[in-house]
Structures are given as C-alpha cells and as structure tokens.
Amino acid sequence: MRVTEPHRVVVLALDGVYPFELGIPTRVFGSADGRYEVRTCSVDGRPVRSGADFDIAVRHDAAVLETADTVVIPPCDIEAILENGLPEPVSAALARIPVGARLVSICTGAAVVAAAGLLDGRPATTHWNATDRFRTAFPRVRLDPDVLYVDDGTLLTSAGAAAGVDLCLHLIRLDHGSEVANTVARRCVVPPWRDGGQAQYIEQPVPRTTSAGTGAARDWALRHLNLPLTLDDLARRAGMSGRTFARRFRDEVGESPGRWLIQQRLFRARELLESTDLPIDRVAAEVGFATGASLRQHLHEAIGVSPLTYRRTFRAGSAPAPKVRTAMTS
Structure with missing residues (x-):
C-alpha cells in the first residue's frame, strides 16, 4: 500500500495539439502503478482543436496547473507563435505553474516554452524539421537538434513524437x-531507452548496400556485455569487414560502435547498481569494464557521480536532476 501522494502531472492542451503526443503522458505515467496522477487541461477548460479532424474535450482549465508537480506541453499549432509570440491567455496559463515544478515539452511544444522566455540561454531540443524556424524565432536558446531529449533540471525538452515517450521514461527513471x-516500458511495449539521437531519423538517402544490417550483432553484444568485445568481434558477427561494419553501424545508430558499447555497459551497470548489492568490481566485470576504476571513470564522465553515490541515490528512491542529460546518458 502506497503511503505517499502520487506525483501530479498536468498536460496543457493548446489549439492544434497532436493527439498522439497528447496521450503519451497518460499512457506512460499511468503505467507506473499509481506513482503518478495525470490531468489534462486547456487554457479555459473548453474543447481544443486538434491537429486531426476532431476536437478534444478536457475536464480541467488552467487552474489545475497550480497543483502540478510536472507540466507537459505537447506539440501544437506553433506557426502563429513563431511569428507573433504567445497569446496572452497562454502566457497567463503558464504563469500559474508553481515555482519548482518541472516543465516538459514534447516535440514542437518547445516553441511554447521558448516563446515564454523560459529557454533563453538554456539547452533544448525540438523536432529536427523545425530547427531552422526555431533558431530564427528563438536565437537565445542553445538548441541541440541532434539528441532525443535534453534534461536541464526543471526544464526538459524532447524531439518529435516517440521521443516524448523516451523523455517520460527518463523522468520515471x-x-x-x-x-x-523498465517495467513501464514493457507495459507500453516500447524500449526502455533508444540508441542514438535524431540524426538517425533525419531524411537522407538510404545507403546503397546489399549487406545485412548491424541489428543482429548489436543484439548479440547486449547478451555478452561481460566479454571484452571489439569492433572486429561485432563485424564478424555481422559478416562484414571492420570498416564496412563501422560505416553501417553509424548509418543505423547515429554513432560509433565503441561509443554505443560503452553506453550499453553503463546502462546495464546502472541497473545492477540499483537492483543488486554486488561490489563495484563485480558490477564492472558483469558489464565488461576491466576494473572498478574503469567503471568509476566512465560513469563519472557520463553522469557526474561515482558508482557508490549513484547506488545510494537510486536505492533510496530519489535522484537529483543533472544539469544536462540526453537520452544517451540517461
């Protein structure tokens, strides 16, 4: 039986809202066994025009924002915002968000946050297809269009559509x-994290090759992280030369095999630190780092803490938000 109040997530639906992204917070946070309570509102409590051929009725107006621990802004019709800034009613609604609450945007919802001046001088991301217009409209934002999401403490932004799922899972983590x-991800039938950034989704010519992809080799590597894997090991699994494999891997994943492998080892190490009492050297061996010192170095470079500090934090059930964190370091 839970004795603490659930974390209140309020989703602000604006005109032109995308129905899929609007439903992400309820679907993901709602799968966390009562740890979160999700409410959806519009500025005035009236139905909002969606980006599809139907309107969406909500049960709350902007007053519910005052009760939020986390506010999520899905993508909406941002053309007028890019040209003229926020309508006054939307600005007034955002002003009702409590100090200290997390503010999260999905996809082009970042334009709403930026138009309110809340992203000035801060890192953020949005859908890669909106990058040029976003930079023109909000030149003071430190936009990074290559990542799936950015965590800057109480301000978090994500790229298009499914990256909103990634960000919600990151918050639960x-x-x-x-x-x-991971339990929530399984219930939603989505991966607990995704490799690479937006680069793998940007429209570009498909590489002309008849060779198999690198997916099978990656799956094999994830089952054998304890081994001292090399590029040649993975290339042999894929039936390719090392050079061809490295090129195909970057095309498919968006980064090098070596960097990807380190990240997968860190993901698994963090799971073991959270869920077991294994000594640090044993955790390092289980995930393929040669020594506990190597694990300490890589974990500190990735998230700025030692394995023991990470274990104490997450085994206790709470975690400090880092200054900046993307999907690849979460």
Missing part, C-alpha cells in the same frame, strides 16, 4: 529508478 522505468 529519475524518480523511481531503472527497474520501475
């Missing part, structure tokens, strides 16, 4: 650890 986030 911060709040309750990897085991809970």
